[in-house]
Amino acid sequence: MTLMPLKLVPKLRGGTSLWIGGGLVALAVFVAVAAPLIARTDPVMDANLMNAEIPPGWEFPFGTDAQGRDIYSRIVYGARISLTVGIGSQILNSLIGVSLGLTAGYWGGWWDDFVTGLTNLMLAIPSLIFALAIMAILGPGLTSLLAALGLTAWSYSCRIARAQVLSLKSQGYIQAARILGYGDLRIMFTQVLPNILGPLIVIATLGMGTAILSEAALSFLGLGIRPPFPSWGSMLSEARDQINTVPWLSIFPGVAIFLTVLGLNLLGDGLRDILDPQSTTRRS
Amino acid sequence: MTGSLLKVDGLRIALASGQTTYNAAEDVSFEIGRGEAFGLVGESGCGKSITALAIMGLLKRPLSLGGGRIVLDGEEIQNASPAKMRALRGSRIGMIFQEPMTALNPLSPVGRQIAEMFVLHQRASWSEAMDRAEDALRQVHVPSPERRIKDFPHQLSGGMRQRVMIAIALACSPELLIADEPTTALDVTVQAEIIDLMAELCAAKGTAILMISHDLGLVANMCQRVAVMYAGRIVEAQPAEAIFAAPQHPYTQGLVNSLPRLGERSKRGQQRLREIAGVVPSIQAYPTGCRFNPRCPRASDVCLTTPPAITPLPADSLVRCHHHG
Amino acid sequence: MILVLARRLANVVPTLVAVIALVFLLFSVLPGSFISGMGEDGRTTIDPAVMERMRKEMGLDDPLPERFAKYIAHTAVGDLGKSFRTREPVTYLIGQRIWPSLKLMFAAMAFAIAVGVTLGFLAALRPGSLVDTVSMVAAISGLSLSQFWFGLMLMYLFALTLHWLPSFGYGDGGIRHLILPAIALGVGPMALLARTTRAAVLDVLNADFVRTARAKGMSERRVVEWHVLRNALVLVITIIGLQFGSLMGQAVVVEKLFAWPGVGSLLIDSVFQRDMPAVQGCILLIVLFFLAINTLVDIAYVAIDPRIRYGR
Numbered sequence: 005m006t007l008m009p010l011k012l013v014p015k016l017r018g019g020t021s022l023w024i025g026g027g028l029v030a031l032a033v034f035v036a037v038a039a040p041l042i043a044r045t046d047p048v049m050d051a052n053l054m055n056a057e058i059p060p061g062w063e064f065p066f067g068t069d070a071q072g073r074d075i076y077s078r079i080v081y082g083a084r085i086s087l088t089v090g091i092g093s094q095i096l097n098s099l100i101g102v103s104l105g106l107t108a109g110y111w112g113g114w115w116d117d118f119v120t121g122l123t124n125l126m127l128a129i130p131s132l133i134f135a136l137a138i139m140a141i142l143g144p145g146l147t148s149l150l151a152a153l154g155l156t157a158w159s160y161s162c163r164i165a166r167a168q169v170l171s172l173k174s175q176g177y178i179q180a181a182r183i184l185g186y187g188d189l190r191i192m193f194t195q196v197l198p199n200i201l202g203p204l205i206v207i208a209t210l211g212m213g214t215a216i217l218s219e220a221a222l223s224f225l226g227l228g229i230r231p232p233f234p235s236w237g238s239m240l241s242e243a244r245d246q247i248n249t250v251p252w253l254s255i256f257p258g259v260a261i262f263l264t265v266l267g268l269n270l271l272g273d274g275l276r277d278i279l280d281p282q283s284t285t286r287r288s
Numbered sequence: 289m290t291g292s293l294l295k296v297d298g299l300r301i302a303l304a305s306g307q308t309t310y311n312a313a314e315d316v317s318f319e320i321g322r323g324e325a326f327g328l329v330g331e332s333g334c335g336k337s338i339t340a341l342a343i344m345g346l347l348k349r350p351l352s353l354g355g356g357r358i359v360l361d362g363e364e365i366q367n368a369s370p371a372k373m374r375a376l377r378g379s380r381i382g383m384i385f386q387e388p389m390t391a392l393n394p395l396s397p398v399g400r401q402i403a404e405m406f407v408l409h410q411r412a413s414w415s416e417a418m419d420r421a422e423d424a425l426r427q428v429h430v431p432s433p434e435r436r437i438k439d440f441p442h443q444l445s446g447g448m449r450q451r452v453m454i455a456i457a458l459a460c461s462p463e464l465l466i467a468d469e470p471t472t473a474l475d476v477t478v479q480a481e482i483i484d485l486m487a488e489l490c491a492a493k494g495t496a497i498l499m500i501s502h503d504l505g506l507v508a509n510m511c512q513r514v515a516v517m518y519a520g521r522i523v524e525a526q527p528a529e530a531i532f533a534a535p536q537h538p539y540t541q542g543l544v545n546s547l548p549r550l551g552e553r554s555k556r557g558q559q560r561l562r563e564i565a566g567v568v569p570s571i572q573a574y575p576t577g578c579r580f581n582p583r584c585p586r587a588s589d590v591c592l593t594t595p596p597a598i599t600p601l602p603a604d605s606l607v608r609c610h611h612h613g
Numbered sequence: 614m615i616l617v618l619a620r621r622l623a624n625v626v627p628t629l630v631a632v633i634a635l636v637f638l639l640f641s642v643l644p645g646s647f648i649s650g651m652g653e654d655g656r657t658t659i660d661p662a663v664m665e666r667m668r669k670e671m672g673l674d675d676p677l678p679e680r681f682a683k684y685i686a687h688t689a690v691g692d693l694g695k696s697f698r699t700r701e702p703v704t705y706l707i708g709q710r711i712w713p714s715l716k717l718m719f720a721a722m723a724f725a726i727a728v729g730v731t732l733g734f735l736a737a738l739r740p741g742s743l744v745d746t747v748s749m750v751a752a753i754s755g756l757s758l759s760q761f762w763f764g765l766m767l768m769y770l771f772a773l774t775l776h777w778l779p780s781f782g783y784g785d786g787g788i789r790h791l792i793l794p795a796i797a798l799g800v801g802p803m804a805l806l807a808r809t810t811r812a813a814v815l816d817v818l819n820a821d822f823v824r825t826a827r828a829k830g831m832s833e834r835r836v837v838e839w840h841v842l843r844n845a846l847v848l849v850i851t852i853i854g855l856q857f858g859s860l861m862g863q864a865v866v867v868e869k870l871f872a873w874p875g876v877g878s879l880l881i882d883s884v885f886q887r888d889m890p891a892v893q894g895c896i897l898l899i900v901l902f903f904l905a906i907n908t909l910v911d912i913a914y915v916a917i918d919p920r921i922r923y924g925r
Binding site: 248 | 627628631632635636639640753754756757758759760761762763765766768769773858859861862863865866869870880881884885892896899900903904907
Binding site for chain 3: 344346374375376377378379382383385387390391392393394395396404405408409440442453456
């Protein structure tokens, strides 16, 4: 029994946030996957000017926009875009970050120097600006978005992976495995990877939230998903232009973003308490 | 005994864990006279450190005072208000801790940390206090004190830092100094210096010492009387020489026997170090009856069912055992 | 201490050069599409002769290393080229917009620090209380919302409905126009600061030296003032520095939303108008600023933490 006083955490941490976050994320995933079933109209094609600018009501739960499209259906389909971007970019981030970090820590030398320099470079540029620049070059669209977000946010996973390899190295595990005759790749996969899985999952979960916010921002600016596709961000850009005539349009996409990202953040926090108690992922 | 300074009577310290409450320490009773050096010995987790914290009123959740009395100079303080306790701490009871590196504020010069005592308790001005801090460093035999007062903790060695801690604790000449494992984190050569320093200063100021340690030899050397704790209870208390020469409790005997003594064992033909079999029980799984029974060579049926009561012995000693002697 | 500072500054230079190179590379990779973008766009049908002249003018037909050298040389003396759109020097264009951007960012940061650090402190001093829970709920919400959406909501409520504040623009540069954009921009950093400050203060409160301070007989208030504050601030300052990075990214969006005449909105407009020199210039400036802030934070660190100063 130690004498250390237990650090009191507010009731938001631990179990509660895991469940609430998980619930919200599950809801978002469900909406995205079941979109064709739960949407009422086609989000792009069903634009009936006769229905333009109807406030939320019985027939159109979230109202319609200036082009007469059902906002509810567009929100539902927008979940697909947001989640695709979120998941896709994080997969890319993790792949790049882990491969670079693992190999850098493992082989050291000039490769390590190069990767570290590259990571520092990435961190010197605000990530949204970087993504913006890439989108400016590649042009709008889902693939460019995935590339832009996937290629700019891998620094954290890289650092974690590298730190883990170095720590295992200093504890002699890697040398031991080598003596046993394990090949380099096998060591990396069987020894190092399991150790970083926990923190990695936390980073990926939290990163998804950031990616979704970035996508919204880029689409809002007109650089991400362009209208008429129903990205929550581009809907907000329309909302701004139409704020006097269709004020309800500004509420729903924002709330959708908020709930999804909140869910991811809560889930990430909860997972961190389970998977990464030494908080290697606390970005401080 | 030259008048009792501190009397701890039936102290019980509770540990709240989820829905259950455990007793981290119970039925702890001892008395320290004015100017006396008293030792409290036991392994990690036996409850000696939290007893010290309880006396100082520094117990934090999930620990709390479950019962018993703490009497300082005739006055009961176990229920004293926080303000009252604050007035006591530093001025009447000083405390030093185990890890001097982390026990000092890394961002503040050591001189200032000593000076704080004078500003806090004696309404000194800061410049006055800094002068007295320099003096205090001199008293603890830190060389070039006028330069050291501006140093930061990380610039000093472990031994020096502990001297600073002692200077802080004794700055306002308290009546009692509680030392919780003060030398455990130090090099062996420095340990002796620090112990000597403490003994010298306390003798000079008439300060009583409550010395807490896991090292029986160290404590017996320095203190007049020694108490041994095991699994939250005091199991034996005797004058220092007696506890070495004639330990009464099987646990104490085990401790004394496990001390390596040069040459003696090979003389008797023994090759291996004697140890006490088993491990210290965790607080959630204290054995019923006498808590030492799983490890005790003399354990019998009564030991498994009935916790032994304190048996007073001649020469101001006591033991808690069904089969003492 | 000077040595430590010099070392830190020396580290900045290679990053700086690398960033300039990266920016250059990014925009020379497909500058052709930038030029042809003007034609493809359909908005302006450019006379091929004009396009040829522009390519010559921009030196697009020169080999890459030569262009890079020219670029470095020009940048070093502060010549960032001429805007495609207005034919004015890019430095002039950016110069006009630096002050509004700085104002916005510092106002947002001030808001974030004032509210975030205070909340974090209060939450840490009373862990598990109502203040704590409410603050942390607010914090995680602040991290989860789209800042421009929040700005939009603020705009709708305070400007368009209540008419208390202007809805967009810089106006006369006064406070009334600054309030909404600054709050919208500051909400994210505020949330993060609240969480980090809380964690930092809790960490410090549980530290050994705070126990020593209590053992000295200090009141809780004195403990916080004399010992906790400085130690927690060290941790918080790093966060503030890092936050400027994401702040600048978000500033671009907030500037666009509120039609704030800063570098961010210039960047966006230039991107849409395919004004490559302006885009390059804006990005370069933003990155430079971020590097400057980080260096300042490093310096502040050295000043506050004696362990680094007397480097052991």
